[in-house]
Amino acid sequence: MAFQIDTTQHRREQILDAARQLFADKGLHHVTTRQIAAAVGISQPSLYAHFPNRDSITVELCVRAFDTLQARLQAAVAGTGTPAQRLFRLGLDYIGFGLQNEAAYRIAFMADLPNDASGQGNLVLQASVQAFGVLHGLIGEVHGHGQPESDVIAQSTWASLHGMVALLLARPQFPWVDLETLIATHLDQLCAMALPDAAAPAPQSAP
Amino acid sequence: MAFQIDTTQHRREQILDAARQLFADKGLHHVTTRQIAAAVGISQPSLYAHFPNRDSITVELCVRAFDTLQARLQAAVAGTGTPAQRLFRLGLDYIGFGLQNEAAYRIAFMADLPNDASGQGNLVLQASVQAFGVLHGLIGEVHGHGQPESDVIAQSTWASLHGMVALLLARPQFPWVDLETLIATHLDQLCAMALPDAAAPAPQSAP
DNA sequence: GGCTATAGGTTGACATCGTCTGCCAAGTCG
DNA sequence: CGACTTGGCAGACGATGTCAACCTATAGCC
Numbered sequence: 395m396a397f398q399i400d401t402t403q404h405r406r407e408q409i410l411d412a413a414r415q416l417f418a419d420k421g422l423h424h425v426t427t428r429q430i431a432a433a434v435g436i437s438q439p440s441l442y443a444h445f446p447n448r449d450s451i452t453v454e455l456c457v458r459a460f461d462t463l464q465a466r467l468q469a470a471v472a473g474t475g476t477p478a479q480r481l482f483r484l485g486l487d488y489i490g491f492g493l494q495n496e497a498a499y500r501i502a503f504m505a506d507l508p509n510d511a512s513g514q515g516n517l518v519l520q521a522s523v524q525a526f527g528v529l530h531g532l533i534g535e536v537h538g539h540g541q542p543e544s545d546v547i548a549q550s551t552w553a554s555l556h557g558m559v560a561l562l563l564a565r566p567q568f569p570w571v572d573l574e575t576l577i578a579t580h581l582d583q584l585c586a587m588a589l590p591d592a593a594a595p596a597p598q599s600a601p
Numbered sequence: 602m603a604f605q606i607d608t609t610q611h612r613r614e615q616i617l618d619a620a621r622q623l624f625a626d627k628g629l630h631h632v633t634t635r636q637i638a639a640a641v642g643i644s645q646p647s648l649y650a651h652f653p654n655r656d657s658i659t660v661e662l663c664v665r666a667f668d669t670l671q672a673r674l675q676a677a678v679a680g681t682g683t684p685a686q687r688l689f690r691l692g693l694d695y696i697g698f699g700l701q702n703e704a705a706y707r708i709a710f711m712a713d714l715p716n717d718a719s720g721q722g723n724l725v726l727q728a729s730v731q732a733f734g735v736l737h738g739l740i741g742e743v744h745g746h747g748q749p750e751s752d753v754i755a756q757s758t759w760a761s762l763h764g765m766v767a768l769l770l771a772r773p774q775f776p777w778v779d780l781e782t783l784i785a786t787h788l789d790q791l792c793a794m795a796l797p798d799a800a801a802p803a804p805q806s807a808p
Numbered sequence: 809g810g811c812t813a814t815a816g817g818t819t820g821a822c823a824t825c826g827t828c829t830g831c832c833a834a835g836t837c838g
Numbered sequence: 839c840g841a842c843t844t845g846g847c848a849g850a851c852g853a854t855g856t857c858a859a860c861c862t863a864t865a866g867c868c
Contacts, residue, residue, distance in 0.1 A: 427826060440846055448826065503771045504711040519774065545778045550765075550787040557764020558757075564710045567726065571752045580757040583794040633854065643817070650816055655855065
């Protein structure tokens, strides 16, 4: 009786859930469509009734993850505090997201999608760029939205944030110093760089 | 007469050259062993007389690339100038290397090697870590080699450098600001962060 | 010279991958 | 009732990485 409900979108969600789990367990490139289908309990070609191809599954997972990231970043920025405090929170959430959603972050930034120009890659691009938009907005809020300086600083800051996530994901076995210290220091220096006058030891800005 | 020489190691080099070219052209995951073999002019299973498997080819290419990176970084650090100037040069070389050796950089930092613990992945880890060692040495030279602070700053700096390369490679279509400005600013702020007192060096280079 | 070991090559096959085609069952609606 | 749609299935396809068996010519020894 209650069985009937799932015929529409429920299967899609089941597939996405199974894929997310498998990706997290075995890594992106080592999950096959047959494994996903088996985890759901359907035959493998049936996947193609819900998704046009394998990449679509990863892309949809990725886009969803980045939507939640964007929401988290927006919440971090919207809170009270000095710009430095808000940027610090944003950075902490960004790095935390990357470390906790390794599969999604890898899909978005560390996979070479074949057809970046064709539709699928664009969805990922768009989703990740929207998340960057939150950072961009905060920097613009401080430096003035039109200023070219604002764009440069926002992109440079993004690079530093991304670098920490990407490096920690790519080199888990590296003898890192205490993670909390590393991330806190990184964010402190980021804030000092990105904001003009902040209380922390700030760099000189060229006249 | 001179034909005879190639029977030993020449074929390995031919294979590596062909693979490097194909990787650069088509992207890592879209090159097959059959394509490599065809480019060399031998049958595909013959590759396995020179390499135990496909990954070995990519790993060897990658290790070699990072050996040259390490040499470049060492040359940059060894030159004259203030620590800030030497760090700036190192950063410029690091980013330049990443952008010019996209395939190798992707293999090293943006691919999820299956068996990171088993031998092959370790070679890549080792090679990339040795390159980091040059940066680590320069930072230690300024902050004191034993100091835990030195390690934190070196790793944070590495993350920022890596982030710029990785992001530019991953998002070539993003509306970046002028690349020279972006990189120069990024490096300036990096130097200001990583070095204790240093007035900003800001040597603009215009290739 | 003749014999043999061996490095480097080939052909052919294998399992597995993503994907496509064709067919079937059941629900929906005229 | 009958037609259409939806979701499922089995089977097959080409391409991929890899392996096994066999050939061939050179090098080194007797």
